[in-house]
Amino acid sequence: MSALSTWTKSELEALQAQLTKELGLQKGNRLALDLTRGKPAADQLDLSAGLDDAIAGDYFAADGTDARNYGTLAGLPEARALGAELMDVSADDVICWGNSSLTLMHTSVDLALHGGLWEDGRRWSRAHPPKMLTPVPGYDRHFTICEAADIEMVNVAMTEHGPDMQQATRLAAEDPDIKGIWCVPKFSNPTGCIYSPECVALMADLPNKAAADDFVVMWDNAYAVHDFQFPKTPLSPILSAAREAGTENHVILFASTSKITYASGGLGFLASGANVVARVTRRLGQLSIGPDKVNQLRHARFLSGRLEEHMAAHAELIKPKFQAVEETLASQLGELDIASWSTPKGGYFVSLDIRPGLASRVGELAASAGLNITRPGATFPYGNDPEDRNLRIAPTFAALSDVKAAMQLLTLCVKLATVEQQLGGQA
Numbered sequence: 119m120s121a122l123s124t125w126t127k128s129e130l131e132a133l134q135a136q137l138t139k140e141l142g143l144q145k146g147n148r149l150a151l152d153l154t155r156g157k158p159a160a161d162q163l164d165l166s167a168g169l170d171d172a173i174a175g176d177y178f179a180a181d182g183t184d185a186r187n188y189g190t191l192a193g194l195p196e197a198r199a200l201g202a203e204l205m206d207v208s209a210d211d212v213i214c215w216g217n218s219s220l221t222l223m224h225t226s227v228d229l230a231l232h233g234g235l236w237e238d239g240r241r242w243s244r245a246h247p248p249k250m251l252t253p254v255p256g257y258d259r260h261f262t263i264c265e266a267a268d269i270e271m272v273n274v275a276m277t278e279h280g281p282d283m284q285q286a287t288r289l290a291a292e293d294p295d296i297k298g299i300w301c302v303p304k305f306s307n308p309t310g311c312i313y314s315p316e317c318v319a320l321m322a323d324l325p326n327k328a329a330a331d332d333f334v335v336m337w338d339n340a341y342a343v344h345d346f347q348f349p350k351t352p353l354s355p356i357l358s359a360a361r362e363a364g365t366e367n368h369v370i371l372f373a374s375t376s377k378i379t380y381a382s383g384g385l386g387f388l389a390s391g392a393n394v395v396a397r398v399t400r401r402l403g404q405l406s407i408g409p410d411k412v413n414q415l416r417h418a419r420f421l422s423g424r425l426e427e428h429m430a431a432h433a434e435l436i437k438p439k440f441q442a443v444e445e446t447l448a449s450q451l452g453e454l455d456i457a458s459w460s461t462p463k464g465g466y467f468v469s470l471d472i473r474p475g476l477a478s479r480v481g482e483l484a485a486s487a488g489l490n491i492t493r494p495g496a497t498f499p500y501g502n503d504p505e506d507r508n509l510r511i512a513p514t515f516a517a518l519s520d521v522k523a524a525m526q527l528l529t530l531c532v533k534l535a536t537v538e539q540q541l542g543g544q545a
């Protein structure tokens with residue numbers, strides 16, 4: 119098969135007829151396939167059944183704290199140590215809170231806006247409006263936090279080594295209303311890239327280059343240990359680079375066990391310089407008299423000394439699904455030269471770029487045949503992919519046989535939409 123751009127009109131029409139027929143057959147199968155959900159599948163959740171036994175009537179932490187009671191706002195020492203292992207920082211830098219790192223991100227943004235992260239009068243709400251840099255394609259829930267807080271988003275291009283740091287630095291240096299940047303530094307959502315050491319060093323120094331004196335790097339390391347192969351690929355430690363650059367109170371790291379143990383019953387972590395850790399801890403103390411330390415204790419016991427082994431077991435379950443995605447994309451779209459996609463070495467997503475103007479059409483075609491894909495546009499702020507070309511594939515939750523069927527159907531839709539567009543252009 120040759121590149122689709124070289125096909126004649128009659129060849130394209132024959133292919134369109136064949137693809138339309140295939141899609142009609144698929145519709146008849148009344149499928150209910152779903153590639154939208156970046157969730158662990160049930161067999162992954164089963165890997166953490168041992169959490170149930172980790173307490174076994176012993177509620178006392180290593181330092182003697184009774185985990186059942188109020189207090190210990192920054193978290194139990196052994197849970198902070200687990201966060202330190204995930205984020206490559208020291209336990210003193212860490213707050214371990216309840217389920218969901220997103221809550222901690224929201225709290226941090228809210229503090230930066232209103233109370234001030236440094237308690238010295240600086241607060242983002244003084245900007246009109248405050249803005250954040252959003253590397254794209256990116257994670258829709260970061261965009262939601264900004265939208266909910268009336269923070270304007272300014273797109274920065276992603277490269278395979280992280281955000282385009284020349285662009286990010288220029289934008290931040292020019293506009294004092296730009297107050298921060300969102301980052302998913304390892305197995306980025308959705309492109310799967312790992313930020314290079316150069317990118318991490320530049321990011322740690324970005325608060326020094328920014329025109330705003332209250333610029334913050336939001337470092338959401340949600341996939342810190344979610345490699346497919348071990349020993350894991352390292353990520354340069356940003357907090358130590360930030361300490362060298364004097365920016366440690368302008369870099370906030372996040373992680374969680376949502377995709378290590380239970381997505382609904384895990385631990386969220388935050389790390390930063392001492393001032394920000396103290397400030398956020400005080401704010402959390404206004405929200406609650408203390409986190410769920412029983413959950414912290416059972417997580418620390420369950421994962422202590424065996425995090426890598428546990429993540430390797432996850433990898434064995436999800437690797438075949440990512441392989442199925444890669445194989446179908448390569449076999450169905452490769453030679454036609456109508457798409458490019460990421461081949462991540464970990465994380466939860468594959469990013470698929472098709473020809474401009476086609477993502478929404480593919481979404482429609484797929485839905486018509488019973489396949490749900492992440493809403494086209496969702497990987498961009500305001501749901502607006504300016505080129506309407508990026509699709510996010512999330513293969514972990516579906517059964518392997520469903521992933522295979524879904525990818526056949528998705529690639530069929532991509533081919534059909536592309537042929538339609540090419541024929542339209544030739545008319």
Ligand SMILES: Cc1ncc(COP(=O)(O)O)c(C=O)c1O
Binds near residue numbers: 219307373386
């Ligand atoms: C980049 C990123 N950050 C955060 C989250 C959610 O984290 P949590 O469950 O800790 O709130 C996700 C979930 O998909 C994610 O992809």
